[in-house]
Amino acid sequence: MSATQEVSLNPLAEAANEAIRKDCQVIFDLLSERGKRFFFPAKGILAQGAEAKQKAKTANATIGIATENGAPMYLECVHKYFSGLTSSELYDYAPSYGKADLRQAWAKKQREETPSMGTHLVSNPVVTNALTHGLSVVGELFLDPGDEALSSDLLWENYNLAWETRLGAHISYYPFFDKELKGFNVEAFSKALKERAGKKLVVSLNFPNNPSGYTPTKAEALAIVRALTEAAAEGSKLVVVCDDAYYGMFFDESCERESFFGRLCQAHPNLLAVKVDGATKEEFVWGMRVGFITYGIQNGTAGVYKAMEDKTAGVIRSVVSSVTHPGQTIVLKALQDPNFRRQQIEKIEILRKRAAVTGVECRKPEYADCWDVYPYNSGYFMCLRLKGADADTVRMKLLDEHGVGTIALGEANLRVAFSCLTEAQIPSVFSAIASAVRDLKRK
Ligand SMILES: Cc1ncc(COP(=O)(O)O)c(C=O)c1O
Numbered sequence: 001m002s003a004t005q006e007v008s009l010n011p012l013a014e015a016a017n018e019a020i021r022k023d024c025q026v027i028f029d030l031l032s033e034r035g036k037r038f039f040f041p042a043k044g045i046l047a048q049g050a051e052a053k054q055k056a057k058t059a060n061a062t063i064g065i066a067t068e069n070g071a072p073m074y075l076e077c078v079h080k081y082f083s084g085l086t087s088s089e090l091y092d093y094a095p096s097y098g099k100a101d102l103r104q105a106w107a108k109k110q111r112e113e114t115p116s117m118g119t120h121l122v123s124n125p126v127v128t129n130a131l132t133h134g135l136s137v138v139g140e141l142f143l144d145p146g147d148e149a150l151s152s153d154l155l156w157e158n159y160n161l162a163w164e165t166r167l168g169a170h171i172s173y174y175p176f177f178d179k180e181l182k183g184f185n186v187e188a189f190s191k192a193l194k195e196r197a198g199k200k201l202v203v204s205l206n207f208p209n210n211p212s213g214y215t216p217t218k219a220e221a222l223a224i225v226r227a228l229t230e231a232a233a234e235g236s237k238l239v240v241v242c243d244d245a246y247y248g249m250f251f252d253e254s255c256e257r258e259s260f261f262g263r264l265c266q267a268h269p270n271l272l273a274v275k276v277d278g279a280t281k282e283e284f285v286w287g288m289r290v291g292f293i294t295y296g297i298q299n300g301t302a303g304v305y306k307a308m309e310d311k312t313a314g315v316i317r318s319v320v321s322s323v324t325h326p327g328q329t330i331v332l333k334a335l336q337d338p339n340f341r342r343q344q345i346e347k348i349e350i351l352r353k354r355a356a357v358t359g360v361e362c363r364k365p366e367y368a369d370c371w372d373v374y375p376y377n378s379g380y381f382m383c384l385r386l387k388g389a390d391a392d393t394v395r396m397k398l399l400d401e402h403g404v405g406t407i408a409l410g411e412a413n414l415r416v417a418f419s420c421l422t423e424a425q426i427p428s429v430f431s432a433i434a435s436a437v438r439d440l441k442r443k
Pocket of ligand 1: 129130131132133156206209210243245278280281286291
């Protein structure tokens with residue numbers, strides 16, 4: 001086949017596209033070329049295997065695992081590290097969509113935490129290899145080379161790798177904070193949307209934000225939702241990605257505690273909301289790699305959501321086939337544990353105290369010559385805007401002369417993860433940063 005020849009659409013992709021076009025033409029228009037091609041192989045090996053799991057009571061010779069005594073075979077030297085879990089809960093392949101009961105439990109949790117969703121119909125969450133993978137899959141489904149995505153200028157750097165380097169899309173930025181560093185720059189955000197009126201746009205909203213640790217206030221949240229809804233009403237076609245990686249880490253009464261997905265999933269037929277969330281930071285299981293993608297749109301139907309879940313699972317099948325089964329099982333058990341919420345709240349309380357000590361230390365008047373503090377009220381991080389010293393040079397000096405690790409972002413920003421500092425360590429971290437900044441200013 002020559003490079004210019006088009007790959008013909010699989011009939012299952014055609015059927016999925018048709019289901020989407022019938023009820024939500026806008027979602028079809030928003031899909032990338034790859035997104036339009038994708039489908040879940042409903043008669044493929046995994047699907048046949050799943051069918052056999054239900055019905056093959058005599059003998060199941062379908063799937064590529066090995067069994068013994070009716071359960072997945074295992075080595076004792078592996079199994080001894082797990083207690084209380086069966087080999088079927090650990091070693092068998094999970095479905096490409098994710099474990100059904102985990103998807104259900106996560107959907108229930110999302111709705112409980114997001115009262116604004118009400119009873120609005122959204123998709124079932126599809127399990128991803130944590131949020132990085134979720135963001136990549138969303139990019140694959142909606143971003144063609146040259147497409148534009150909009151983000152705040154303070155963002156997690158992996159967006160660039162996933163959406164620009166890998167997919168050839170282009171990220172444009174608006175300033176996250178207003179000039180006085182008082183809060184979210186609603187004006188710049190609204191202006192950026194207006195400048196792109198009538199276009200297709202992928203918008204990323206990440207609150208609590210990495211790197212700043214800021215979540216908009218309730219009033220700012222209202223303005224953000226209004227700006228997006230107005231842009232959609234005026235003809236822009238939007239995919240709004242709610243990156244809720246740090247959901248639940250709220251330390252201030254003023255910040256919006258509900259995911260933006262709740263209101264955006266029913267805002268307008270031109271606005272597809274995509275919730276990318278997961279257990280990584282919320283449940284403190286970073287290396288376990290369990291995340292979710294959930295779709296919601298005002299005129300969404302069961303047929304459209306099924307087609308989107310199929311496309312998503314198809315992309316997952318084509319790259320990693322399925323996501324860690326032990327991770328999914330453990331996260332599910334945790335969600336079902338009566339102690340889950342209490343234990344989670346205890347850990348968030350530890351972070352809240354660290355955020356409070358950080359707030360006192362970093363804002364001491366004696367450091368006014370060294371930095372401005374970007375507002376923060378949530379998440380794992382806070383960020384300093386250094387005065388008169390290059391961020392990476394400060395970072396190196398902190399490492400070499402003080403043994404303190406921080407992250408330099410751009411020329412002036414230094415990110416401090418208070419989430420992994422003890423309260424006792426925090427004062428010395430900021431005095432070390434001040435000392436490094438002053439040394440460099442004197443040079
Ligand atoms: C804003 C944001 N989104 C997504 C991720 C990815 O998280 P995960 O470890 O679940 O892939 C991170 C991780 O640092 C993040 O900061």
